[in-house]
Amino acid sequence: MHLDNRSDRRADTPGPLSHASDDGLCAVMRGEDVPISAAILEAARQHDMHLVLAHANARAADDAIRAALAADVRAAAIADLLREAELRRLLGRLAAAGVHALVLKGAALAYTVYPASHLRPRGDVDLLIAPADIDAADRALAGGGWLRAVEHDSAAITTQRHYVLGGTPRFAEHLDLHWKIAVPRVFGDALRFDELALRAIPITALGPDAWALSSGDALFLACLHRVAHHQDAADLLWLWDIHLLASSLSEEERAAFIGLASRRAMRAVCARGLELARQRFATPRAAELIAALQPSPDDAEEPSATFLRGGMRQVDLLRSDLSTVSNWRARFALVSAHLFPNAAYVKSMYPRWPTAALPFADIDRIVRGAPKWFRGPVE
16 A cells, blocks of 8 residues: 555655754764764654665764654554565465566565565666566556556557556555566666566565566666666655665675676766765675775766766667667657657647647647656656
């Protein structure tokens, strides 16, 4: 159930907090003898770190803070039981339809690297499937009552579909169904479903149909996700994910992670996530991983490293996508998909316009939307 937890898509970005509050929160999570103040608790809630803060057994400044944290944990545990039951049903339904799904990001990490699943807030479930299974998965979800969002659905520019199950938005479950790990093309094929499935690990707590990425693959994805979709945002929860994953790697997994980042030209992106986690949480042996990921002086810059500069506008993302396409026909198709989306999507944006007028709606949408492509970074 979606119980006012922030989603991994971070629709409601935290408001400004003092650096002292964030620094205090990180100090507590590093195990330093810093009492939890009201300001630190507020910082933890805005970063979705309040539940792991409660589990850290740190000193609270007063009884009211201890009681507030205990109440947060109780509410999260109850919500988690309901969400777990629904996730079991979802994975079972997909498996019955012959669709092998991998649980990604927060929903998977909750069961693999967190001490208890309710300690990892998440507002949606992310699943990865093989591209060939998209239609079968869509039918299975529809049969289970999942409603698909009306959205831009061209395979040229999207790699996921969104679904919702439940009544009101406050009490609903959200699903992101992926067939690639990221939308920007420079990241999308860095990990493919078939190779991830070969290395996948079972989530025993969720039954026989639940599988997650291996620790090395999950760390690779955690480093990519915050850059590919969130402009290198220093989100503390995502950095805590990286901290936990990096801390859990065996020697063999560390070597495999370094090799993967090197082969897929993602060394700078992975090093950046690890460095931020090391700075905030003193991640053990992160410095060794970062050193192993450093390029040689004569190496060309990795294409993905441009995303680390921040300030990417929509037009910059398009330029990046176009740079990965080898011929003019594919480039034309990519631009056309942005300019002329599916009719259902256009109709949802112009519900009062008659169907015959939708071509003019496209023109209106292009004229009104064009300035946004050149203004400010994408959020």
